[in-house]
Amino acid sequence: MIERHDSVVVTTVLRLLIPVAQLFALYVLAHGHESPGGGFQAGVILGATYILLALGLGREALDRRVNEPVCLGIAVGGVLLYMLTGVAAMAGGGTFLDYSALPLPVSPVEGRFLGILFIETGVMFGVAATIVVLFCRLADRGGDA
Amino acid sequence: MSESLLAGLLFLLVVLAVIAVRAADLLLAAIALGGYGLVMALVWAALGAVDVAFTEAVVGAGATTVLFFAALLRTSRRRSPVANPLGWAAGAVVAATGATMLWVAAALPPWGDPTAAPAVHVSPRYLVATIAETGTPNAVTAVLADYRGYDTLVETVVIVTSGLACWLLLRRDPA
Numbered sequence: 001m002i003e004r005h006d007s008v009v010v011t012t013v014l015r016l017l018i019p020v021a022q023l024f025a026l027y028v029l030a031h032g033h034e035s036p037g038g039g040f041q042a043g044v045i046l047g048a049t050y051i052l053l054a055l056g057l058g059r060e061a062l063d064r065r066v067n068e069p070v071c072l073g074i075a076v077g078g079v080l081l082y083m084l085t086g087v088a089a090m091a092g093g094g095t096f097l098d099y100s101a102l103p104l105p106v107s108p109v110e111g112r113f114l115g116i117l118f119i120e121t122g123v124m125f126g127v128a129a130t131i132v133v134l135f136c137r138l139a140d141r142g143g144d145a
Numbered sequence: 146m147s148e149s150l151l152a153g154l155l156f157l158l159v160v161l162a163v164i165a166v167r168a169a170d171l172l173l174a175a176i177a178l179g180g181y182g183l184v185m186a187l188v189w190a191a192l193g194a195v196d197v198a199f200t201e202a203v204v205g206a207g208a209t210t211v212l213f214f215a216a217l218l219r220t221s222r223r224r225s226p227v228a229n230p231l232g233w234a235a236g237a238v239v240a241a242t243g244a245t246m247l248w249v250a251a252a253l254p255p256w257g258d259p260t261a262a263p264a265v266h267v268s269p270r271y272l273v274a275t276i277a278e279t280g281t282p283n284a285v286t287a288v289l290a291d292y293r294g295y296d297t298l299v300e301t302v303v304i305v306t307s308g309l310a311c312w313l314l315l316r317r318d319p320a
Contacts, residue, residue, distance in 0.1 A: 002218075032283065032286045033280075033281040033282065033283055033286055033287075034281075034282050034283055035283060036195040036196045036198075036199045036283070036285070037196070037199055037286075038196070038285075038286050038289065038290065039290075040200060041199050041200055041203050044200075044203040044204055044207065044208050045203055047208065048203070048207055048208055048211070051208075051211050055211070068312065072308075072309065072312065075305045075308060075309075076305060078301065078305070079298075079301055079302055079305050082297075082298050082301055083298065086294070086298070097291075097294040097295065097298070099291060109277070109278065109279065109280045110280060112278065112279040112280065112281075112291055113279060113280040113281060115290075115291065116279065116281060116286060116287065116290040116291055119290055119294065119297070119298070120286075120290055122301065123297065123301050126301045126304060126305045127301070127304055129305075129308075130304050130305055130307075130308030131208055131212075131308075133308050133311075133312050134212055134215075134308055134311055134312075135211065135212060135215050137311060137312055137315035137316075138212060138215035138216050138218070138219060138315065139215040139218055140315075
């Protein structure tokens with residue numbers, strides 16, 4: 001079990017750092033069209049902020065916000081978002097994952113732009129939740145959890 | 146990016162890799178591996194592969210290091226001495242493989258060669274058409290998420306499935 005860190009420096013820095021890092025993760029996701037980054041990197045950063053939370057503020061701080069079944073649901077939901085984007089393109093008359101056919105009131109090019117954003121969002125949730133689940137399982141010591 | 150700096154980074158990689166393999170303290174080994182990821186990210190950035198560098202920095206230097214720390218919570222910091230009867234044979238195989246890879250590397254096209262086979266096949270097609278077709282200036286994102294969307298979909302499935310498998314294997318009550 002990871003205890004809350006006693007140092008006021010650690011807890012204060014983490015309280016400031018974690019929201020900024022989470023905002024940065026969303027920026028990496030949303031700006032992946034223009035700059036390096038995308039759903040995968042955003043997901044790792046987002047997941048890492050929750051791990052930081054557990055490392056610095058104690059495992060209870062993490063458990064108050066998410067638990068493992070919720071994380072697994074988010075991870076699978078991310079994959080489903082990806083797949084549903086592909087299926088929605090089929091419903092719009094295209095082939096699987098042909099975002100230009102997404103049934104949205106936008107041009108085909110904008111549809112592909114948005115389709116990329118949708119699937120990157122799915123990737124972000126899948127990756128972030130998977131990392132948090134891995135950490136939660138590993139950080140529990142056998143008996144005293 | 147000068148070649149001597151790149152050579153220095155590659156040398157640092159070898160040093161960190163040896164530390165990670167040889168360190169008796171596994172916490173030191175995990176930190177060395179995180180440093181390896183960080184230097185690797187710098188190498189990717191030096192080679193112009195910024196997306197790969199970003200991924201290496203957050204995964205190699207960040208996430209895996211923390212996961213190794215978490216794994217150390219469940220075990221001991223000390224490496225248990227294990228007699229390896231295949232030590233010399235394994236070393237010979239590794240040395241032969243490394244020598245083969247160095248030998249083959251001489252046949253690769255020079256870095257940044259615009260006439261190399263990968264640079265003249267589909268890459269120009271993506272670089273020219275990406276903005277017109279997807280409105281996405283970052284061609285790497287467009288290739289990963291759109292042109293090769295199936296790849297990325299199945300990669301995401303692999304990540305989530307491996308996470309589920311680890312979750313099942315590391316259950317609290319192995320009943």
